[in-house]
Amino acid sequence: MSTAFPSKNQILRTWHVLDAENQILGKLAGKAAVLLMGKHKASYTPFLDTGDHVIVINAAKIKLTGKKEQQKKYRHFTGYPGGLVEMDVRRVRAKRPARLVEDAIFGMRPKTKLGKQMYRKLKVYAGDKHPHAAQKPVAASVA
Numbered sequence: 001m002s003t004a005f006p007s008k009n010q011i012l013r014t015w016h017v018l019d020a021e022n023q024i025l026g027k028l029a030g031k032a033a034v035l036l037m038g039k040h041k042a043s044y045t046p047f048l049d050t051g052d053h054v055i056v057i058n059a060a061k062i063k064l065t066g067k068k069e070q071q072k073k074y075r076h077f078t079g080y081p082g083g084l085v086e087m088d089v090r091r092v093r094a095k096r097p098a099r100l101v102e103d104a105i106f107g108m109r110p111k112t113k114l115g116k117q118m119y120r121k122l123k124v125y126a127g128d129k130h131p132h133a134a135q136k137p138v139a140a141s142v143a
Contacts, residue, residue: 006043006050013121014052015137017130020101021058023142024065029104031142032056036109036118049114053121055137056105060097060126064089074103098124 016035020028034040038050064072068089075086092099101124109115123132130137 005045006048011043011048011050015055015132015135016052016140017055017057017137018140018142019058019128020056021061021128022063025062025100025104026065028056028062028142029101029108031140032101032105032122033108035140036105036121047114049117051118051121053135053137054123054140055130055132056098056101056122056124057128057130058126059101059124060093062097062100074099097126 018028018032032054035054036051038044038052041050043050070088072089073086074089074092075084077084087095089100102122105122105124106119109118123130
């Protein structure tokens with residue numbers, strides 16, 4: 001008996017919409033990562049990208065628990081000497097609110113070429129509008 005692997009034509013990709021309003025960041029990111037990897041499907045294969053597309057709306061209204069609002073730092077390096085840029089959550093939320101959700105989901109995906117391929121199927125929007133109505137996305141619950 002041999003194991004059946006889905007081919008590129010057999011993988012069905014659906015679009016899911018996650019509403020981030022009043023949701024906890026880690027729980028939403030975990031749900032989005034599972035959908036992107038395809039772990040919710042019976043045809044899940046660890047070395048194939050069988051996941052779905054994920055749209056996250058209302059990213060500006062995400063909640064953080066504990067003292068993360070005051071203590072959590074977001075860092076990136078510009079590539080120049082002394083180019084470490086460090087911002088707290090309040091500043092990131094004011095400047096680019098979608099980055100909070102993007103970074104959380106980015107950290108939960110596999111750190112391989114396959115993980116980058118999965119990450120490309122993620123669309124995050126700060127408001128409640130998105131331009132993907134033609135794909136007929138299905139509302140997914142975080143709980």
